[in-house]
Amino acid sequence: MQVRRFNSSRRSFLKLSALGAASAMLAACAAPAPTPTPVPKPTEPPKPQPAVAPTSAPAPTAAAAPAATAAPTAAAAKPTEAAKPTEAAKPAPTAASKPAPEGVMRPPEPNPKRGGTLRGAWGITTSSYDIHQGGSSNVLCHLYNNLVVLNLGDGIKTIVPDLARKWTVSEDGKTYTFDLREGVKYHDGTPFSSADVLASFQRIISPPSGIVSVNKDLFSVVDKIDAPDAKTFRFILKEPRVYFLELLADPAHVIYSKKHLDANGGDLRKVITPGTGPFMFKDYKEAEKWTFVKNPSYWDPELPYLDSLVLVHAAAWTDRGTAILTDQADMTWNCSIETWQEGQKRSDTIATNRLYNYGGYAILINTKKKPFDDPRVRRAINLAVSRQDLIKAFQTQEWINTTRWVPHGDRYALSTEEILKLPGYRADKKDDIAAAKKLLADAGYPDGFKGVDFLCASVAAHAEIMAPAFQEQLKRTLGIETKIRVQERALLVQEQQKGNFDMVLDTPGHLLSDIAPLASVYFKTGGSRNYGQFSNAEFDKTLAAVDSETDPAKRAPMIRKLEDILDNEPPWYPVGYTFHLPMWRKTAKGMGLELRQRAQWGRLDTAWIDK
Amino acid sequence: MQRYILGRLALAVPTLFGITVLIFLAMRVLPGDPVAMIASEGQGTYTLTQEELAAARHSLGLDRPLYMQYLSWMSDVAHGDLGRSFWRGDPIRDLIARRGPITAQIALMAVAVSWLIGIPVGMFSAMWRRSLADYVTRFVVTVFMAVPSFWIGLVIVLVGVLWFTWRPPISIIYLWENPSGNLQMTIGPAVAMGAGLGAVTARITRSSVLEVLGEDYVRTARAKGLRNRLIIGRHVLKNALLPIITYSGLALGGLLGGSVAVERAFSVPGLGMALVQALNERDWMMIQNLVLLYGVIFTIINLVVDVSYGIFDPRVRYQ
Numbered sequence: 014m015q016v017r018r019f020n021s022s023r024r025s026f027l028k029l030s031a032l033g034a035a036s037a038m039l040a041a042c043a044a045p046a047p048t049p050t051p052v053p054k055p056t057e058p059p060k061p062q063p064a065v066a067p068t069s070a071p072a073p074t075a076a077a078a079p080a081a082t083a084a085p086t087a088a089a090a091k092p093t094e095a096a097k098p099t100e101a102a103k104p105a106p107t108a109a110s111k112p113a114p115e116g117v118m119r120p121p122e123p124n125p126k127r128g129g130t131l132r133g134a135w136g137i138t139t140s141s142y143d144i145h146q147g148g149s150s151n152v153l154c155h156l157y158n159n160l161v162v163l164n165l166g167d168g169i170k171t172i173v174p175d176l177a178r179k180w181t182v183s184e185d186g187k188t189y190t191f192d193l194r195e196g197v198k199y200h201d202g203t204p205f206s207s208a209d210v211l212a213s214f215q216r217i218i219s220p221p222s223g224i225v226s227v228n229k230d231l232f233s234v235v236d237k238i239d240a241p242d243a244k245t246f247r248f249i250l251k252e253p254r255v256y257f258l259e260l261l262a263d264p265a266h267v268i269y270s271k272k273h274l275d276a277n278g279g280d281l282r283k284v285i286t287p288g289t290g291p292f293m294f295k296d297y298k299e300a301e302k303w304t305f306v307k308n309p310s311y312w313d314p315e316l317p318y319l320d321s322l323v324l325v326h327a328a329a330w331t332d333r334g335t336a337i338l339t340d341q342a343d344m345t346w347n348c349s350i351e352t353w354q355e356g357q358k359r360s361d362t363i364a365t366n367r368l369y370n371y372g373g374y375a376i377l378i379n380t381k382k383k384p385f386d387d388p389r390v391r392r393a394i395n396l397a398v399s400r401q402d403l404i405k406a407f408q409t410q411e412w413i414n415t416t417r418w419v420p421h422g423d424r425y426a427l428s429t430e431e432i433l434k435l436p437g438y439r440a441d442k443k444d445d446i447a448a449a450k451k452l453l454a455d456a457g458y459p460d461g462f463k464g465v466d467f468l469c470a471s472v473a474a475h476a477e478i479m480a481p482a483f484q485e486q487l488k489r490t491l492g493i494e495t496k497i498r499v500q501e502r503a504l505l506v507q508e509q510q511k512g513n514f515d516m517v518l519d520t521p522g523h524l525l526s527d528i529a530p531l532a533s534v535y536f537k538t539g540g541s542r543n544y545g546q547f548s549n550a551e552f553d554k555t556l557a558a559v560d561s562e563t564d565p566a567k568r569a570p571m572i573r574k575l576e577d578i579l580d581n582e583p584p585w586y587p588v589g590y591t592f593h594l595p596m597w598r599k600t601a602k603g604m605g606l607e608l609r610q611r612a613q614w615g616r617l618d619t620a621w622i623d624k
Numbered sequence: 625m626q627r628y629i630l631g632r633l634a635l636a637v638p639t640l641f642g643i644t645v646l647i648f649l650a651m652r653v654l655p656g657d658p659v660a661m662i663a664s665e666g667q668g669t670y671t672l673t674q675e676e677l678a679a680a681r682h683s684l685g686l687d688r689p690l691y692m693q694y695l696s697w698m699s700d701v702a703h704g705d706l707g708r709s710f711w712r713g714d715p716i717r718d719l720i721a722r723r724g725p726i727t728a729q730i731a732l733m734a735v736a737v738s739w740l741i742g743i744p745v746g747m748f749s750a751m752w753r754r755s756l757a758d759y760v761t762r763f764v765v766t767v768f769m770a771v772p773s774f775w776i777g778l779v780i781v782l783v784g785v786l787w788f789t790w791r792p793p794i795s796i797i798y799l800w801e802n803p804s805g806n807l808q809m810t811i812g813p814a815v816a817m818g819a820g821l822g823a824v825t826a827r828i829t830r831s832s833v834l835e836v837l838g839e840d841y842v843r844t845a846r847a848k849g850l851r852n853r854l855i856i857g858r859h860v861l862k863n864a865l866l867p868i869i870t871y872s873g874l875a876l877g878g879l880l881g882g883s884v885a886v887e888r889a890f891s892v893p894g895l896g897m898a899l900v901q902a903l904n905e906r907d908w909m910m911i912q913n914l915v916l917l918y919g920v921i922f923t924i925i926n927l928v929v930d931v932s933y934g935i936f937d938p939r940v941r942y943q
Contacts, residue, residue, distance in 0.1 A: 134794070138901060139712070140712070140905055141712055142712060222679045223679045223680060223682060223683040225676060225680050280683065282712065282713070283708075283712055283713030284713075298722060298795075298796070298893075299709075299714055299718075299719050299722075299898070300893055300897065300898065300901055301722075301795055301796060301893040302795050325794055325795050326794070326795075326891075326893060327794055327891060328891075329888065329891070332794060332891040335781065335785045335791045336791070336794055336891075338785055338789060338791075339784075339785060339789055339790055339791045340789075341791065341793065341794055342794075352785075355785075355786070501655075501656065502904075504655055504656045507655070507656070
């Protein structure tokens with residue numbers, strides 16, 4: 014190409030283009046502006062109702078219901094009761110047109126209406142379509158059933174039968190026998206049998222080569238599974254586990270068809286396989302929208318009430334909230350604080366709740382590296398750094414509660430009032446900082462130390478708020494100087510696995526609130542996520558005892574002991590567990606969201622639209 | 625002209641080949657792979673052993689020699705099939721076909737908005753050079769150049785939600801399906817991006833127009849008594865357009881790749897968001913194909929811009 018008489022203008026153009034490109038790059042690199050909306054000071058969580066105690070009568074089995082009591086109360090379950098057969102659930106109060114068959118869920122409100130579409134909004138992407146291999150259960154669970162399920166009708170406080178019609182637990186608490194429903198069919202007409210349950214749990218517990226079972230560790234207590242006949246399935250455990258039924262009720266533990274597993278070589282990552290669930294797959298637009306339609310042949314003829322369930326992609330918390338506020342969605346499991354507050358102001362059309370989440374923020378400490386191999390140093394950090402200040406610094410991002418080691422809402426968790434009296438957790442840091450300095454001096458670091466490798470994920474809120482806030486407090490109170498090293502989130506675990514850190518800001522969490530499975534993963538010697546290699550023989554011994562104990566009265570003091578050990582020789586600096594902030598339009602009913610105390614992103618079988 | 629275009633297209637082949645090799649290798653050299661996704665936090669309580677990770681890599685074909693993986697990808701591309709996402713197996717072609725039109729529409733609308741704002745403002749500023757109006761205009765233009773487009777996007781969304789209980793739709797609505805819904809979805813991102821582009825366009829227009837205003841032929845036109853409107857419309861603007869076209873072309877190329885920040889602000893499921901998701905999931909196949917697509921887009925747009933020079937400026941000749 015030949016251009017005549019264009020030289021001077023091209024030069025000026027290039028200059029301007031470079032200026033424009035530089036401006037654009039600066040703009041793109043800029044941090045998001047902080048939201049100006051004031052947020053409430055995190056306060057004491059709402060007083061939960063008393064834990065629902067399992068009874069020996071045929072009734073829903075109590076899940077590990079949230080309870081902010083200091084210790085288990087007399088209302089808690091007795092081991093003998095837990096060992097008794099638990100049969101089908103009585104239906105929740107409902108004025109449904111047909112009488113409910115035994116052991117099924119019903120919405121909490123009377124006279125549910127049929128028809129319509131419920132629009133959910135949250136991050137609906139999934140790495141694969143195989144839930145057992147880490148596919149998103151909060152999206153795919155609507156297609157499937159579990160053996161048992163948390164009861165939506167009472168705000169997921171009890172466990173009711175799902176594909177199991179009823180179950181019994183042996184006297185020693187080690188054998189769970191499930192009597193399976195008859196006449197259940199997959200969406201393609203394939204009949205359901207115990208062979209499907211067997212195949213599903215075989216791949217969860219002992220996955221074949223190339224199959225990644227993400228919750229394999231949770232089932233390590235299972236000694237044997239078998240299916241004596243087509244309608245019976247059994248788990249035989251090595252030891253009793255009080256939370257075993259709750260584990261089975263998690264949306265990640267769905268039942269797949271053996272036929273479809275076999276047809277796909279046991280790998281469902283690329284296949285949306287038919288389930289037995291209340292909804293059938295219709296369409297998926299990648300990272301945009303899932304459409305599920307009613308299963309007309311669902312084994313519970315009363316459900317679902319909805320004609321369809323549409324899940325729209327709203328990865329950002331703010332988008333979820335604004336989608337509800339502007340009637341582009343009917344419900345979300347968790348939204349941003351400022352949109353949640355806006356929803357509270359619009360109480361004529363919008364409803365909100367605040368739920369205990371079993372995940373939180375913590376700074377994991379590498380206990381094998383000096384000087385953190387000295388428990389006094391770790392204890393000093395836990396005493397000196399103010400949780401209240403960190404929570405306040407983070408309040409525009411996520412609502413963190415002041416908690417100890419047991420997740421808030423668990424029946425064994427201390428109340429916030431009690432926690433706030435403890436050294437290290439209390440707001441007044443004067444005595445704690447003095448004690449921390451003494452500990453550090455005793456450990457040989459009276460003036461602190463430098464060069465600590467502080468790893469954190471390349472998430473803006475982590476790298477730009479929480480990590481610097483922690484860094485500043487460490488330096489100011491104890492003279493410990495850290496260097497923040499930002500790593501891409503997907504690679505953070507690899508760095509942790511290799512032990513390439515002194516401290517790391519992480520977001521640990523668990524499916525269950527019980528401290529035993531959580532501690533087995535994070536604190537037990539050799540635990541799969543014990544990246545800081547914490548090891549304490551007394552802790553391990555007590556943990557083993559807690560895990561196999563079924564008597565709450567005996568568990569309570571042992572759990573206190575576990576927490577005391579962790580406070581004295583902390584493997585982490587736990588900032589706190591978080592709240593989830595669900596919001597929904599008042600026309601969306603049947604989910605029991607207003608009755609819930611804990612978060613679980615799961616099934617919506619009983620949802621209905623009041624329009 | 626035909627020979628020129630064919631020559632340019634032929635030159636694009638090694639460029640695109642280079643892009644494919646670079647992105648393919650970059651993905652393999654950077655730490656982490658699709659299996660890292662499953663091993664990362666929030667994906668269960670179990671941490672995979674090295675053997676299990678190796679088995680997972682084998683099942684995804686990630687343990688094959690690099691040249692085989694590359695040839696396999698190129699074979700897919702040659703057959704018009706852009707492959708499938710690693711984990712889910714979804715066709716990438718379908719994703720591009722679904723999201724591409726929305727991203728393209730927003731990009732074109734943003735460029736149109738930038739012209740609607742930038743050219744009149746730039747001309748106004750040039751014609752009243754060094755007046756108070758010029759200084760005010762330049763100040764406003766500088767402000768808009770400095771303000772990130774995603775911030776404007778957030779303001780649009782927040783004002784819509786808080787004052788009018790309205791926000792742009794978060795699911796794709798095509799123009800041919802529902803024009804009103806489609807405009808609600810696209811106008812916000814177009815304005816947010818167009819404002820920043822318009823500011824740059826105004827600066828380019830101003831300097832370009834000033835340069836042309838000093839040319840002999842403009843002085844001659846004035847000397848012979850031609851009306852100012854005719855001088856500006858016929859002589860100045862047409863001659864000042866080339867740098868604006870070049871800038872807009874480059875900007876359009878960038879916008880067609882999707883503006884991540886603005887798509888994120890408006891929750892528009894465009895190609896930019898798809899790339900971010902693919903990066904988070906380390907979905908190499910998706911990343912490779914999207915980058916290849918951007919390479920093709922830039923190549924074509926550069927060609928179109930070059931060809932358009934000849935249309936707007938007859939002095940330009942192609943050899």
